[in-house]
Amino acid sequence: MSLRGVSLAAVLLDQVTKFLIVKYCKLGISVTVLREYFYLTYIQNPGAAFGFMADMPAYVRIPFFILITVGAGLIVYAYQRFIPRERKLHRFALGLIWGGAMGNFIDRVFYRKVVDFIDVRYHQHQWYVFNVADSCITVGLTLLVLGYLWGKGSRSPERF
Numbered sequence: 001m002s003l004r005g006v007s008l009a010a011v012l013l014d015q016v017t018k019f020l021i022v023k024y025c026k027l028g029i030s031v032t033v034l035r036e037y038f039y040l041t042y043i044q045n046p047g048a049a050f051g052f053m054a055d056m057p058a059y060v061r062i063p064f065f066i067l068i069t070v071g072a073g074l075i076v077y078a079y080q081r082f083i084p085r086e087r088k089l090h091r092f093a094l095g096l097i098w099g100g101a102m103g104n105f106i107d108r109v110f111y112r113k114v115v116d117f118i119d120v121r122y123h124q125h126q127w128y129v130f131n132v133a134d135s136c137i138t139v140g141l142t143l144l145v146l147g148y149l150w151g152k153g154s155r156s157p158e159r160f
Contacts, residue, residue: 003080003095010099014132015106018115030119041119043129046112058112069105073098090147096140103133 001009025031025042032039046061047054053061076098083090107114116129 001092001095003076003091003098006092006095007099007102010096010133010136011103011106014100014103014136017117017132018103018107021117022115025117036123037121039119039121040117041129043116044111044113045116045129046114062108062112065105065108069101072101089143093140093143093147096136096143100133100136100138100140103131103136 021040021042025040027042027044030039030041045054046058047056048065053064056064076094080091080094083094085091104114114131114133116131116134118131118135119129120127
């Protein structure tokens with residue numbers, strides 16, 4: 001699958017899941033999926049990861065996120081031009097990152113907030129609530145870092 005195809009799939013999955021959460025869940029209410037481990041908790045995050053910039057006024061926050069997303073897009077575009085076509089996993093990782101960035105970007109532009117709903121816990125410990133777009137970005141970045149580290153060693157996968 002091409003970088004564009006992966007990005008489009010990530011955006012669609014992100015936006016469909018957010019649509020379903022907004023339609024069928026109540027803001028701030030948790031629904032148990034797997035007790036003590038996994039919940040669906042619909043929240044709206046006006047900031048970035050971990051609530052970064054959530055308290056900033058929208059006239060500062062929205063342009064900042066637009067600039068960051070455009071900048072990230074330019075970096076992904078430029079970077080992917082230098083990656084040989086046979087490095088499919090590398091292109092897949094970039095597609096996840098771009099698709100995730102666009103999924104959250106859509107929320108910020110249209111709603112000024114990002115819909116988060118994946119709530120992972122371990123008994124009484126709770127992680128920040130996140131969404132599919134955040135997951136795509138995290139997985140994509142992890143794959144890029146692993147690819148970089150593998151590329152430095154003698155036992156590296158040749159086609160990452």
